[in-house]
Amino acid sequence: MFYPIMLDIKNRDIVVIGGGKVGYRKATNFLNFEGKVKVISEHFFTKFYELENKYDKNIILIEDTYKKEYIKGSFLVVAATSSARINERISKDCDDEEILCNVVDSLENSNFICPSFINKGDLLLAISTMGKCPFLSKKIREDLEKRYSKIDEEYIILLGKVRNIILSKYNHKKDKLLKYCLELNKEELKDFYEELIKGENI
Numbered sequence: 001m002f003y004p005i006m007l008d009i010k011n012r013d014i015v016v017i018g019g020g021k022v023g024y025r026k027a028t029n030f031l032n033f034e035g036k037v038k039v040i041s042e043h044f045f046t047k048f049y050e051l052e053n054k055y056d057k058n059i060i061l062i063e064d065t066y067k068k069e070y071i072k073g074s075f076l077v078v079a080a081t082s083s084a085r086i087n088e089r090i091s092k093d094c095d096d097e098e099i100l101c102n103v104v105d106s107l108e109n110s111n112f113i114c115p116s117f118i119n120k121g122d123l124l125l126a127i128s129t130m131g132k133c134p135f136l137s138k139k140i141r142e143d144l145e146k147r148y149s150k151i152d153e154e155y156i157i158l159l160g161k162v163r164n165i166i167l168s169k170y171n172h173k174k175d176k177l178l179k180y181c182l183e184l185n186k187e188e189l190k191d192f193y194e195e196l197i198k199g200e201n202i
């Protein structure tokens with residue numbers, strides 16, 4: 001069973017082995033969450049070189065065949081080569097070193113998996129099928145993106161501020177007020193925030 005967890009990967013050493021499209025997707029997500037990513041691969045998908053420009057010191061590309069020394073001391077590993085045999089070996093090496101490992105072609109050899117997700121400011125929605133059908137996770141992600149397209153970073157920050165006022169000043173009717181807030185669009189929520197501050201009509 002895979003337990004959902006939010007992991008702080010800022011400045012943590014993450015090793016991705018395999019520089020193809022799948023390795024690229026995983027590496028990009030780790031970089032966006034401020035991890036330090038080392039990618040080991042015999043060849044690199046061209047878009048990797050754009051990551052070098054964008055993320056500078058947070059990404060290192062090493063053109064080589066996998067060796068165990070590359071994973072030593074790392075926080076997380078992703079085995080994303082096109083060789084099932086090598087991916088399995090990486091998983092065993094990670095077990096020996098007690099490092100968490102995601103193997104992109106084998107659920108059985110993975111002790112963590114990557115969900116599909118939507119991230120807008122401090123809102124994070126993650127979807128997983130426990131590995132049964134990643135394509136369904138992707139489809140649900142796309143549907144949710146359409147459904148919640150109006151939610152953005154500013155809206156979440158504002159909602160956090162409104163909630164703080166409700167909890168501190170109107171705690172006795174917090175359920176009713178929080179429910180009401182979620183019916184408002186961003187502009188209406190801004191007005192409601194002002195009213196809460198002034199203590200009007202609450």
Ligand SMILES: C[C@@]1(CC(=O)O)C2=NC(=C\c3[nH]c(c(CCC(=O)O)c3CC(=O)O)Cc3[nH]c(c(CC(=O)O)c3CCC(=O)O)/C=C3\N/C(=C\2)[C@@H](CCC(=O)O)[C@]3(C)CC(=O)O)/[C@H]1CCC(=O)O
Nearest residue numbers: 104105106107113114115116128129130131134135137138
């Ligand atoms: C969600 C997402 C996140 C991400 O990658 O970060 C993700 N896979 C995505 C896409 C995708 N993956 C595959 C296809 C082709 C269609 C198909 O086969 O279904 C597509 C669709 C596409 O690419 O369009 C093929 C595939 N995937 C896995 C295997 C191996 C196996 O099943 O054993 C194979 C067969 C490989 C082969 O050909 O041999 C395994 C895994 N893929 C997972 C995650 C984990 C379970 C997630 C869950 O619980 O749902 C898990 C277990 C491990 C992991 O990778 O962490 C990302 C969508 C991101 C987005 O766009 O939102």
Ligand SMILES: NC(=O)c1ccc[n+]([C@@H]2O[C@H](COP(=O)([O-])OP(=O)(O)OC[C@H]3O[C@@H](n4cnc5c(N)ncnc54)[C@H](O)[C@@H]3O)[C@@H](O)[C@H]2O)c1
Nearest residue numbers: 018019020021022023041042043065066081082086104105
């Ligand atoms: N989990 C997922 O989301 C998902 C999705 C699609 C495919 N897959 C699986 O992921 C695997 C990788 O897919 P891809 O499209 O990125 O493949 P790809 O062929 O584009 O890339 C694989 C990379 O691995 C490198 N490589 C191979 N052997 C190596 C070794 N011994 N040491 C270092 N590097 C090595 C190659 O140089 C290549 O750059 C596929 O085999 C497929 O089974 C997983």
